[in-house]
Amino acid sequence: MTAIFPLWLIPLLPFAGFLINGLLGRRLPKAFVTAVALLAPLGSFVALLGNAFGMFGDMPMLGIPHAETFGTWINIGTLHVDFSFVLDQLSLVMLLVITGVGFLIHIYSVGYMAHDEGYARYFSYLNLFLFFMTTLVLAGNALLMFVGWEGVGLASYLLIGFWFNKPSAAEAGKKAFIVNRIGDVGFLIAMFFLLANFGTLTFSEIATKLGQDPGWTGGVVTVIALCMLLGATGKSAQLPLYIWLPDAMEGPTPVSALIHAATMVTAGVYMIARNHVLFDHSPFALGTVAVIGAATALFAATIGLVQNDIKRVLAYSTISQLGYMFLGCGVAAYSAAIFHLMTHAFFKALLFLAAGSVIHAIGGEQDMRKMGGLRKKLPITFYTMTAGVIAIAGIFPFAGFFSKDAILYAAFQQGNGGKALWFVGLLTALLTAFYMFRLWYLTFFGESRSPDVHPHESPWSMLGPLVILALLSVAGGWIGIERFAAFLAPAVGPRAVDPGTGNLELILSIVAVAVALIGWYIAHAFYSQKTERPAELAVALPSGYKLLANKYYVDEIYNATIVKPLLATSTYFLGWVVDKAIIGGLAWLLGGIAIFAGALLQRWQSGNIRSYAAWLAAGAAAVLLFVVVPWSLVLASIGIHLNWAGH
Amino acid sequence: MSSLFSQDVPLYWYLLLSAILFALGVLGFLIKRNLITVFMSIELMLNAVNLSFVTFAHQWQYCDAAVQGCLVAQAHAVKGQIFVFFVMMVAAAEAAVGLAIIIAVFRARATLAVDRIDLMKL
Numbered sequence: 001m002t003a004i005f006p007l008w009l010i011p012l013l014p015f016a017g018f019l020i021n022g023l024l025g026r027r028l029p030k031a032f033v034t035a036v037a038l039l040a041p042l043g044s045f046v047a048l049l050g051n052a053f054g055m056f057g058d059m060p061m062l063g064i065p066h067a068e069t070f071g072t073w074i075n076i077g078t079l080h081v082d083f084s085f086v087l088d089q090l091s092l093v094m095l096l097v098i099t100g101v102g103f104l105i106h107i108y109s110v111g112y113m114a115h116d117e118g119y120a121r122y123f124s125y126l127n128l129f130l131f132f133m134t135t136l137v138l139a140g141n142a143l144l145m146f147v148g149w150e151g152v153g154l155a156s157y158l159l160i161g162f163w164f165n166k167p168s169a170a171e172a173g174k175k176a177f178i179v180n181r182i183g184d185v186g187f188l189i190a191m192f193f194l195l196a197n198f199g200t201l202t203f204s205e206i207a208t209k210l211g212q213d214p215g216w217t218g219g220v221v222t223v224i225a226l227c228m229l230l231g232a233t234g235k236s237a238q239l240p241l242y243i244w245l246p247d248a249m250e251g252p253t254p255v256s257a258l259i260h261a262a263t264m265v266t267a268g269v270y271m272i273a274r275n276h277v278l279f280d281h282s283p284f285a286l287g288t289v290a291v292i293g294a295a296t297a298l299f300a301a302t303i304g305l306v307q308n309d310i311k312r313v314l315a316y317s318t319i320s321q322l323g324y325m326f327l328g329c330g331v332a333a334y335s336a337a338i339f340h341l342m343t344h345a346f347f348k349a350l351l352f353l354a355a356g357s358v359i360h361a362i363g364g365e366q367d368m369r370k371m372g373g374l375r376k377k378l379p380i381t382f383y384t385m386t387a388g389v390i391a392i393a394g395i396f397p398f399a400g401f402f403s404k405d406a407i408l409y410a411a412f413q414q415g416n417g418g419k420a421l422w423f424v425g426l427l428t429a430l431l432t433a434f435y436m437f438r439l440w441y442l443t444f445f446g447e448s449r450s451p452d453v454h455p456h457e458s459p460w461s462m463l464g465p466l467v468i469l470a471l472l473s474v475a476g477g478w479i480g481i482e483r484f485a486a487f488l489a490p491a492v493g494p495r496a497v498d499p500g501t502g503n504l505e506l507i508l509s510i511v512a513v514a515v516a517l518i519g520w521y522i523a524h525a526f527y528s529q530k531t532e533r534p535a536e537l538a539v540a541l542p543s544g545y546k547l548l549a550n551k552y553y554v555d556e557i558y559n560a561t562i563v564k565p566l567l568a569t570s571t572y573f574l575g576w577v578v579d580k581a582i583i584g585g586l587a588w589l590l591g592g593i594a595i596f597a598g599a600l601l602q603r604w605q606s607g608n609i610r611s612y613a614a615w616l617a618a619g620a621a622a623v624l625l626f627v628v629v630p631w632s633l634v635l636a637s638i639g640i641h642l643n644w645a646g647h
Numbered sequence: 648m649s650s651l652f653s654q655d656v657p658l659y660w661y662l663l664l665s666a667i668l669f670a671l672g673v674l675g676f677l678i679k680r681n682l683i684t685v686f687m688s689i690e691l692m693l694n695a696v697n698l699s700f701v702t703f704a705h706q707w708q709y710c711d712a713a714v715q716g717c718l719v720a721q722a723h724a725v726k727g728q729i730f731v732f733f734v735m736m737v738a739a740a741e742a743a744v745g746l747a748i749i750i751a752v753f754r755a756r757a758t759l760a761v762d763r764i765d766l767m768k769l
Contacts, residue, residue: 607765609685613676 004054004061005047007068007085010095011134013043017127025120037123038106041130045099052092064088064490065204067140074143078199084140086203090491093338094137094270097345098263102130104465105258108353111461112254112360122162122252129155133263137270142191142201145271149187149235152264153180159259160251172247179244183234187271190227193220207277225278225285228271229292236268236322239296243555245319249311253356256311261318261352262345269325269341273334273492280332280493287416290330294411294424297323299552301431305438306538306548309366310355313439317392318348320428324407327425331418333410334492335485339477340403346476347391347400350469354385357462358443361455368439373448377455380463382444384470389440391473393433393516396509402477404429405509406485410495412508422508426515433519441527661702668695682752682759686745693738700727700734 017040025033054061065088074081087095106126113122132155136148153176161173194201197220198209210221232238237245248260259265272279272289279286297320304316321344328337359366361378375382391398394405408429412422457463485495526533538545547553604615635641672695675688704727707720753759 609761609764610677613673617673617677 005050007051007066007087007138008070009047010044010099010138011131013047014040014127014130014134016040018124018131020124021120021127022124025124028120030119033120033123034110037127038103038110040127041099041103041106044130044134045096045103048092048095048099051087052096055087055092062087067204069140079195081141081143081201083144084202085138086140087138088491089488090270090273090338091137093342093488094266095134097342098130098133098137101262101345101349101469102126102133102258104468105254105262105349105353108257108356108462108465109252109254111459112356113252114459116252118162122159125155125158125162126255126258129159129259129264133267136267140202140204142187142194142203145274146184146187146191149231149267149271150184152259152267153177153184153235156180156248156259156264159255160248162251162255166250169250172244172250176244176248179241180234183231183241186227186230186234190224190231193224193227197224203274206275210277210281221278222282222285225275225282226288228275228278229285229289232268232271232326233292234268235271236265236326237319238268238292238322238326239299242296242300242319243558246312246315246551249309249315253311253352253359256315257349257352257356260315261348265318265322266325266341266345269322269329269337272326272329273338276329276332276334276492279329286330286332288330290327290411290414290421293323293326293328293330294421294428295323296320297327297428298424298431299323301428301435302548303551304435305431306545307435308368310358310368310371310439310443311352311366313368313435314348314351314355317351317432317436320432321348321392324404324425324428327411327421328407331407331410331414331421332493333407333495335488335495336403336406336410336481338488338492339481339484340400340407343391343399343403343473343476346469347388347398347473350384350388350466350473351392353462353466353469354381354388357381357458357466358385360458360462362450362453365450365453368442370450371443371448372446372450373444374455375444378444378457380457381466384463384466385444386440387470387473389436391476392436393520394429394512395433395516395520396513397474397478399473399476399478401509401513402481405505405512406481408512409505409508412504426512429512430515430519433516434523437520437523438527441523445528446531658702658706662699665695665698665702668692668698671695680760680762682749682761682764685761686742686749689745690738690742693734697731697734700731704728704731 017036020036021028021033028036051062051066055064055066065086067084067086069082069084071083072080073083106123109122109126113119116122129152132148132151134148136145136152139145139148157173157177160176161170163169164173191201194206198206200206200209230241234241245260245265249256251260279289300316300319300323304313304320307313307316321340325337325340325344328334328340358371358374358378358381361374361381362371365371387398391400394400404425408422408425411418411425414421481495489495526537550556604611606612669692672688672690672692675691676685679685679688704724707724707727710717710720712718749759752764756764758764
């Protein structure tokens with residue numbers, strides 16, 4: 001399979017699927033809708049594979065990076081923006097994950113959404129998401145990337161609020177959209193700065209200009225990088241804009257797996273890696289990325305400890321794992337971050353889909369306190385999810401071990417405060433192992449806590465993707481960071497680690513695995529052996545437990561400091577003063593004048609024809625008087641001289 | 648005889664008569680309450696205007712050829728007479744329509760008092 005496909009085929013196939021299912025889906029037979037929905041991502045995946053072999057096969061037919069331009073978008077003065085796609089190592093890895101995992105989740109959705117009324121609508125949204133996501137990744141310039149960036153936000157909004165009859169789902173959709181807007185402002189400002197300082201939005205040209213002039217450090221580059229980081233924190237749910245992601249779990253579970261775990265939320269990481277030259281020129285921005293990543297990883301992991309909703313545990317773990325990726329970017333280990341992005345896509349999609357299978361099996365229940373003992377009832381779900389849990393905990397030889405280890409190792413070697421970042425990462429690994437095994441024990445072990453529910457294993461359309469993702473979660477990391485980094489090096493730079501410390505890497509790996517095992521052991525002790533212990537601990541540490549259970553009150557704090565003041569300003573100042581008093585008052589004034597004048601003038605319309613005739617005659621007489629009487633002479637006689645046109 | 652116009656009867660006599668007739672028409676329109684009388688007043692005004700038209704046409708037609716502009720005036724004089732025919736035709740049509748309306752109004756309201764036909768009032 002060495003056929004070369006034009007790059008536009010990759011986004012446009014899902015877009016065609018979106019159009020067909022979106023416009024005609026309700027009238028088409030379900031089998032046809034399914035075929036269209038599945039063929040779109042499959043087609044993209046195959047086209048991508050063809051190009052991948054064309055680039056990296058035995059007889060390469062395409063240069064690397066392979067760029068295609070389809071036309072000029074904007075050409076005003078010095079501003080020139082093309083519709084251009086670039087396929088290089090970085091976008092290839094991203095796209096393989098997006099279309100590959102995306103295709104598996106499409107298959108899963110066929111089973112999961114089988115009985116939903118909005119079947120065709122669901123798949124049209126899912127295809128729309130793939131269209132925008134592939135556009136985002138393929139884009140050769142920041143503006144086209146922004147189109148994809150906004151588009152995936154739209155698709156995310158539509159899918160979070162898919163069950164829009166549920167008020168909480170509609171609210172969650174709005175929250176995700178609005179919080180993302182804040183990040184988008186950062187992205188936009190970064191683009192304005194890029195245009196002002198580099199005169200271009202094309203990634204390759206920016207990198208070239210930065211490379212030519214070593215004087216580009218700090219200053220404006222830092223501002224651009226920090227604005228981009230703001231955009232990334234919004235899309236990738238990092239501090240301080242992570243708050244939308246837990247609520248996004250209101251959407252269907254496969255959506256959580258595809259958009260809010262495997263692909264869309266990694267767009268921020270991709271954006272940083274894509275613009276890594278900018279970040280490399282600003283140590284401060286890079287440090288900020290690392291600190292935000294590490295802080296988010298730990299912060300979200302602690303919240304994840306006490307959540308009872310199975311999907312929310314996974315949501316907080318997603319935020320935490322994205323924090324790892326940011327940490328990796330922040331210590332300039334972009335290939336490690338992308339490596340973790342890839343393995344995370346495998347095991348987190350798996351975990352979400354397995355959780356969806358559990359939820360599906362017990363009739364929509366998401367509270368882990370009402371699960372338990374599902375190991376025997378859902379054997380395949382159990383085994384596949386176990387693979388995911390071990391992978392995310394970072395236990396050798398599962399995928400998560402390799403990628404997380406690469407990030408932690410890079411952090412450890414970082415000079416300024418790298419050890420502290422490493423320690424935070426390690427602590428997070430401990431917490432991650434604990435809450436993931438807590439989820440595992442609560443869901444699958446012990447006695448069923450809802451005895452009147454009769455769970456049933458999911459259909460094969462759902463189990464098939466689980467099995468494939470489980471295999472990937474086991475084996476996805478075996479390629480190793482060296483080979484992966486060497487592959488990505490042309491796109492994101494070489495792996496910046498000290499090669500002379502082979503033993504150190506081994507020691508750190510052993511420490512990390514040991515920590516993960518400790519986390520497992522604690523979870524085992526708490527949730528398998530002495531199940532009354534968690535409650536005792538919660539009673540013993542009431543303030544700590546309440547703080548975590550209420551998610552550090554971040555939503556409440558944002559409500560009090562941002563949402564409420566904004567709402568009050570809008571209601572009272574903008575609403576009452578500006579809108580009602582000033583604008584409304586002006587409108588009322590104009591209307592009032594018309595009404596008053598009308599009230600006066602309507603007396604003329606008496607209906608009496610003779611009065612009309614009298615006014616007509618008077619008017620005619622007045623005009624006659626004006627025309628006949630030599631007014632200038634009359635005025636001159638009383639001393640007023642009119643001066644017409646300079647006379 | 649250096650004037651543009653012939654001097655048999657002075658022009659302003661005709662115009663004065665026309666103005667008096669027109670003013671009488673206006674006055675009749677304003678003060679009469681019977682719809683038919685009002686209608687007749689309109690006819691009076693139209694004919695007053697007609698009188699001005701034919702006056703000018705006549706005067707211009709017989710102007711002194713030695714006076715500058717006389718030839719042009721003669722060439723245009725016939726237009727005044729043509730316009731009179733237009734006005735007469737419109738007046739005839741108006742009489743037909745107007746009388747029909749008056750009959751209709753009378754049938755509907757059993758009155759021809761102008762002040763009581765005030766449906767156009769707001």
